[in-house]
Amino acid sequence: MPIRYRCDRTKGITYVAWKGSPSRQEWQESTNRMLTDPLWPGGDLYLTDTRLADVRHLEDPPFLEQIARNFVGRVSQLKHAIVAASGYATAERFQEKMNKLGFTCIVFSSLDTACLWLGIELRETEKILQELQSESVGPPAS
16 A cells, blocks of 8 residues: 555654555555544644655646635644655645645645644654555555
C-alpha cells in the first residue's frame, strides 16, 4: 500500500506517509479508508509526507478538488502540513483546493519546518513516518 496513515488522538494528529507512485484510485481508496476509520481524525493536526512518492501524475485540478472535498463536513478545522519534494507543484495545487474550502494547508520542503509549524516533535515524527513508510502489506496502522 503506497499510502499509510496513523491517528494519534493523544497528540491530536493524523500522520500520512506516501511512497512510490500511488494511482488516483489508491489515493481515493486510502482517503475513504481513513474517513471511515473510527479512530479518525486523530485531531485537528494533519501531516502528509510525500517526499518518497512521485505524485506529479496526480496534478489534475478536478481530481484534487474531489479529494479535498472529502474532508468538508467531517472535520471542523484542519491544520494540514504537506512535506513534498519532486511533487511540490502538485502539493501546492492540493493546498490551494484545501484552503479554498476553509482549511489551513501549507506545503513545506522540509519536515523540520512542517513540525515546527504544527507544534509537534521532529524526532518522534520522523520515527512514525519511517514506520509507516516501511509497512507494505496489511491494513493501515491506526
